Amino acid sequence: MTKIAPSILSADFAKLGEEIKEVEQAGADYIHVDVMDGHFVPNITIGPLIADAIKPITDVPLDVHLMIENPDVYIPQFAKSASIITVHQEACVHLHRTLQLIRSHDVKPGVVINPGTPAEAIKPILTEVDLVLLMTVNPGFGGQSFIHEVVPKIAQIAAWREEMNLDFEIEIDGGVNEETAPICTENGADVLVAGSAIFNQSDRKEAIDQIRKSAEK
Numbered sequence: 001m002t003k004i005a006p007s008i009l010s011a012d013f014a015k016l017g018e019e020i021k022e023v024e025q026a027g028a029d030y031i032h033v034d035v036m037d038g039h040f041v042p043n044i045t046i047g048p049l050i051a052d053a054i055k056p057i058t059d060v061p062l063d064v065h066l067m068i069e070n071p072d073v074y075i076p077q078f079a080k081s082a083s084i085i086t087v088h089q090e091a092c093v094h095l096h097r098t099l100q101l102i103r104s105h106d107v108k109p110g111v112v113i114n115p116g117t118p119a120e121a122i123k124p125i126l127t128e129v130d131l132v133l134l135m136t137v138n139p140g141f142g143g144q145s146f147i148h149e150v151v152p153k154i155a156q157i158a159a160w161r162e163e164m165n166l167d168f169e170i171e172i173d174g175g176v177n178e179e180t181a182p183i184c185t186e187n188g189a190d191v192l193v194a195g196s197a198i199f200n201q202s203d204r205k206e207a208i209d210q211i212r213k214s215a216e217k
């Protein structure tokens with residue numbers, strides 16, 4: 001079954017705990033936590049203190065997406081709460097070492113690439129990851145439109161996964177909704193991140209169910 005990861009970037013931060021409880025009860029598979037530093041991306045969001053505060057209120061694994069420069073500095077802090085930590089290929093000077101650092105903290109390592117980065121940039125490290133996250137918007141903000149030109153990269157990563165006999169998950173993030181979800185899954189995606197398509201709806205269960213249903217058509 002397609003996994004759904006609500007992105008709390010689009011939640012109401014004044015009642016974050018309630019928002020997380022609601023998507024947990026609505027069947028979320030991961031809670032997607034967008035960490036932005038105002039340098040790698042033009043926005044500032046969540047730090048390790050917030051991730052630590054979220055962790056005890058939910059049984060859903062935290063999928064922490066680091067959109068920050070020098071991620072190695074913050075990995076030990078986020079490792080206290082995260083089940084998965086993803087780092088950007090574009091932000092890592094020594095990507096292989098950074099992925100091993102994440103695993104050394106007993107956290108699943110994942111790699112992310114921006115829409116403008118070719119799939120080939122991460123081919124040499126696919127053996128090191130539990131998850132590949134393909135951005136279908138330029139990172140920094142929720143509510144943007146899905147960039148369709150990324151779709152062939154989903155299929156390419158899925159083909160390499162099969163050829164190399166690997167079993168990492170493929171996650172898609174940005175502009176995912178009922179219309180774009182099936183495009184992702186028919187090309188090999190397993191996990192769909194959705195922010196505005198879930199949190200902008202009053203009935204979060206209905207929103208999650210609809211995205212999942214359309215993804216599995």
Ligand SMILES: O=C(CO)[C@@H](O)[C@H](O)COP(=O)(O)O
Pocket residue numbers: 007009010032034065137138139140141142143144173174175176193194195196197
């Ligand atoms: O990482 C990001 C944005 O940088 C995403 O996780 C967004 O939060 C997704 O929001 P929607 O496009 O689903 O509204």
